[in-house]
Amino acid sequence: MSLPTATARRAGAGDRSSRGRQAVLVAATLAVAAGLVSVAAGAAGLSLGEVVHILWAGATGQRHTLPVGAATIILDIRLPRVLLALLVGASLALSGAAMQGLFRNPLADPGIVGVSSGAALAAVIVIVLGPTLMPFMPAAISRHLLPLAAFFGGLGTTALLYRLATREGQTSIATMLLVGIALAALGGAITGILIFISDDQQLRELTFWTMGGFGGATWLKLAAALPLIVPAFIAAPFMARGLNALALGEAEAFHLGIEVERLKGLAILVIAAAVGAAVAVSGIIGFVGLVAPHLLRVAIGPDHRTLLPAAAFLGAALLAIADLIARTSVAPAEMPIGILTALIGAPFFLWLLLRRRGALVL
Amino acid sequence: MITQTLFRAVTPARRTLSCAVILAAALAACLPAAADTIVDAEGRRVEVTDRSRIVSIGGAVTEILFALGLADQVIAVDTTSTYPAAAQAKPDVGYMRALSSEGVLSLGPSLILAVKGSGPKDVVDVLATASVPMVMIPDEPTAAGVGAKIRAVAAAAGVPEKGEELAKAVEADLKTVTDAVGKAGAQHSAAFVLSMANGAPLLAGDHTSAAGMFALAGLRNAFAFDGFKPASPEAIVEAAPAIIVTMGRGGHDATDAIRQNPAFATTPAVKDGRILAFDGAYLLNFGPRTAEAARELAMTVYPELAIPPLARHPWTETAAAAKP
Known part of the structure; x- marks a missing residue:
């Protein structure tokens, strides 16, 4: 009786890639399920049958046959919101996984090391100074300017972080965290200056960037984020093999035939695009980029070929569920989603630190 | 027939x-029901037909609706709607600046009345384009602003005549107060402390509801910056306000924190013990109770002025009880 079990275990341990493929499938299933549950549930008490009917009618161009109120809630409010939560969750988890690979460091997370702050700062500058610097900008252009600014903010921060924290192919954890703290402080200071010169309305918009959330999700926002997120998703698989080699060390990766500089450049671009777009549409949402990749590393190991897609799917599922709780638990009011991700993420982060206490040298 | x-x-x-x-x-x-086209505070034309299920966002909007006798048509309010007490029994759609579009729509409203400044902006934009009419109510912290607010709410709620009546009554009371206050000699300088979080005072400058209330009560705002801002200790010492006003209820206020703050301790207000705590909604909502609040503040600050007592109105009946 024990023989087949032992064989199976040996096979599982020896063939991590099949386990990895399974994990990708499981994570993808989770993401789809989380998306469906999120669309089906909400503050408005519509039954599953009604929701399916509305979605079907909406998809087949029969929207005019629906009651206006219910159609608005599902098709204009809930559906774009769920899609945005899935997309942002995937972006944050993917960039978290890519960052941890690039820095060869388990603590790298766009929120912790200041990439999100950099992206948010650029967005805040556009909000406050945009009307002054470019008074006649049409709304359609400024909508796309915001994600673009956040992208360049994220790009600048990631590149600076890498330049400062990495020396001769070795990333110092201490330097990276300290640079992250310094960048976050700088961002806070500049935001402080902007708060002083902004009016009340702008001030409220600024608060949004530090809180994060999907309350204002619309199809337009989704469309504004896609031009940055889609290329990042497409590029991500091409750096998986490189990141695997990089885990051995920069010189070793070079000898394995990896163009290290090009790989690093690509990774920084992917991270900046994914984080920038996510921050531009939903503000700063922490811990997703940390929790999803690490859960998977524990389960399937560090192979980026499966880790990157699985992390993206898992991140999407986690953020969709977090947003579902945020908008239903205190309905008709809403809880800030940052509270929920921090509530789950912070203890996880502490657990991670405790578990790796022996291995971390600061 | x-x-x-x-x-x-x-x-x-x-x-x-x-x-x-x-x-x-x-x-x-x-x-x-009969349809009305309302031009709201954002300049949008809104078609209002059904007023049977109103969601009211903003403490003053709720107060006005209740004063107009429309309590039964209000199906939900926001967190800032603390007066009258009956309003707090209604479902709560959250803080007026952190609304949820699906949350508001899930209650099946036929009309949304929201004070200007409700948010977040994205959510308000979504609500404005949804099928339910949403009317933004103007919010100017002046005597004229109170009348405009009451008339705007009443027009949207379909009772303009009642609104005119209420607005005239409140405006007459406000005139009684400002006329009496105008006879005061030198104006006292005053500071409004919004909060003392972490010992850092957040003070009211120009263009705030607090500055508007000071103007009604004949006080001169000691701080001239724009909006609510943290002030440096040195600026507080230099401004030397004779009166400090803060908000709070039932002893939960910042008066102790103000008294113990080294910068405030140097001001005449603290030395003379003139720190006043008022209910925030009563003092700053700029609604039907504003004349009463302005009179109470002015009487406390200028006891030598004999401001005639205002007529008792149904909407201010519990105003005296609501003060700390």
Whole structure:
């Protein structure tokens, strides 16, 4: 009786890639399920049958046959919101996984090391100074300017972080965290200056960037984020093999035939695009980029070929569920989603630190 | 005759009282009510037909709706709607600046009244384009602003005559107070402390509701910056306000923190023990109770002025009880 079990275990341990493929499938299933549950549930008490009917009618161009109120809630409010939560969750988890690979460091997370702050700062500058610097900008252009600014903010921060924290192919954890703290402080200071010169309305918009959330999700926002997120998703698989080699060390990766500089450049671009777009549409949402990749590393190991897609799917599922709780638990009011991700993420982060206490040298 | 009544009732953009009178109650329930086109505070034209299920966002908006006797039509309020007490029994759609679009719409409202400044902006934009009419109510912290706010709420709620009556009564009271206050000699300088979080005072500057209330009560705001801002200790010492006003209820206020703050300790206000705590909604909502609040503040600050007591109104009945 024990023989087949032992064989199976040996096979599982020896063939991590099949386990990895399974994990990708499981994570993808989770993401789809989380998306469906999120669309089906909400503050408005519509039954599953009604929701399916509305979605079907909406998809087949029969929207005019629906009651206006219910159609608005599902098709204009809930559906774009769920899609945005899935997309942002995937972006944050993917960039978290890519960052941890690039820095060869388990603590790298766009929120912790200041990439999100950099992206948010650029967005805040556009909000406050945009009307002054470019008074006649049409709304359609400024909508796309915001994600673009956040992208360049994220790009600048990631590149600076890498330049400062990495020396001769070795990333110092201490330097990276300290640079992250310094960048976050700088961002806070500049935001402080902007708060002083902004009016009340702008001030409220600024608060949004530090809180994060999907309350204002619309199809337009989704469309504004896609031009940055889609290329990042497409590029991500091409750096998986490189990141695997990089885990051995920069010189070793070079000898394995990896163009290290090009790989690093690509990774920084992917991270900046994914984080920038996510921050531009939903503000700063922490811990997703940390929790999803690490859960998977524990389960399937560090192979980026499966880790990157699985992390993206898992991140999407986690953020969709977090947003579902945020908008239903205190309905008709809403809880800030940052509270929920921090509530789950912070203890996880502490657990991670405790578990790796022996291995971390600061 | 019924046919004719039906015809008149469904004629768009017509609001005739006789119609409602003639209609049998049963018929009225299943017919579309008369439609009004309201131009709101954002300059949008909003078509309002059904006022049976109102979501009220903003403490003053709720106060006005209750003062107009429309309490039964209000199905939900926001967190800032603390007065009258009956409003707090209604479902809560959250803080007026952190609304949820699906949350508000899930209650099945037929009309959303929101004070200007409600948010977040993205959510308000979504609500404005949804099928339910949303009317933004102007919010200017002045005597004229109170009248405008009452008239805007009443027009959207379909009771402009009642609104005119309420607005005139409140404006008359406000005039009584400002006339009396105008006879004061030198104006005292005053500071409004919004919060003392972490010992860092957040103070009211120009263009704030607090500055508006100071103007009504004959006080000069000691701080001239724009909006609510943290002030440096040195600026507080230099401004030397004679009066400090803060908000709080039932002893939960910042007066102790202000007294113990080294910068405030140097001001005449603290030395003379002139720190006043008022209920925030009562003092700063700029609604039907504003004349009462302005009178109370002015009487406390200038006891030598004999401001005639204001007539008792149903909407201020518990105002005295609401103060700390």
